[in-house]
Amino acid sequence: MKVVGINSSPREKGNTYLMMSRVMGHMEKKGISTEIIHIGGKDIKGCRACDTCRKLRNETCILDDGLNALIPKLKEADGLILGAPTYYADVPAEMKAFIDRAGRVSGANGRFLNRKIGAAVIAVRRGGGIHAFDTINHFFLISGIIVPGSTYWNLGVGREIGEVLDDAEGMATMDHLAENFIWLLEKTGGGLGG
Numbered sequence: 781m782k783v784v785g786i787n788s789s790p791r792e793k794g795n796t797y798l799m800m801s802r803v804m805g806h807m808e809k810k811g812i813s814t815e816i817i818h819i820g821g822k823d824i825k826g827c828r829a830c831d832t833c834r835k836l837r838n839e840t841c842i843l844d845d846g847l848n849a850l851i852p853k854l855k856e857a858d859g860l861i862l863g864a865p866t867y868y869a870d871v872p873a874e875m876k877a878f879i880d881r882a883g884r885v886s887g888a889n890g891r892f893l894n895r896k897i898g899a900a901v902i903a904v905r906r907g908g909g910i911h912a913f914d915t916i917n918h919f920f921l922i923s924g925i926i927v928p929g930s931t932y933w934n935l936g937v938g939r940e941i942g943e944v945l946d947d948a949e950g951m952a953t954m955d956h957l958a959e960n961f962i963w964l965l966e967k968t969g970g971g972l973g974g
């Protein structure tokens with residue numbers, strides 16, 4: 781089984797990464813392979829609404845900026861962790877571009893994200909984290925992705941890199957999220973198929 785993480789923070793080893801690593805570290809201990817891909821700070825363009833993906837149905841987006849390299853990884857993954865720092869009470873532009881384009885390509889190609897397991901992980905200094913969390917969950921739910929819960933919403937509080945590790949409740953939320961994610965993966969034998 782494999783879980784792919786998409787980290788949209790431009791701070792590659794920042795708070796979002798630390799939280800994602802906490803969740804994915806538990807997965808590794810259970811023999812689930814994991815990979816974190818960094819899209820933060822990369823030039824990922826927004827959807828052009830050209831609908832070429834819906835005409836060609838060849839599992840690619842017409843824009844040639846690196847997003848297409850992620851499509852096979854998303855298809856193969858049993859689970860997805862989408863990580864984002866809170867930017868102006870929402871996800872960074874790279875995550876929104878990823879959502880719009882990967883979501884559209886999936887929709888145009890047999891809804892290949894359907895019944896994978898997914899969780900959002902959000903770093904926040906003070907406010908707006910729930911809205912960023914909701915943005916990713918809207919993507920999961922319209923894509924047919926099954927979302928396990930935790931003991932709180934998946935937020936960690938911190939500003940400077942590493943501060944999130946001092947948020948004991950936030951990190952415990954990551955631990956409980958990992959427990960439920962792994963439970964669901966194991967119960968379903970790696971998601972429920974496309």
Ligand SMILES: Cc1cc2nc3c(=O)[nH]c(=O)nc-3n(C[C@H](O)[C@H](O)[C@H](O)COP(=O)(O)O)c2cc1C
Pocket residue numbers: 789790791793794795796797864865866867868869870903904905906907908909937938939940941
């Ligand atoms: C452009 C920008 C906008 C931000 N907007 C918010 C915000 O709306 N609410 C908040 O609590 N923190 C905000 N922050 C702070 C980050 O969410 C916070 O520092 C977070 O821990 C960064 O995670 P990272 O280390 O993974 O990049 C903002 C930071 C930046 C750079």
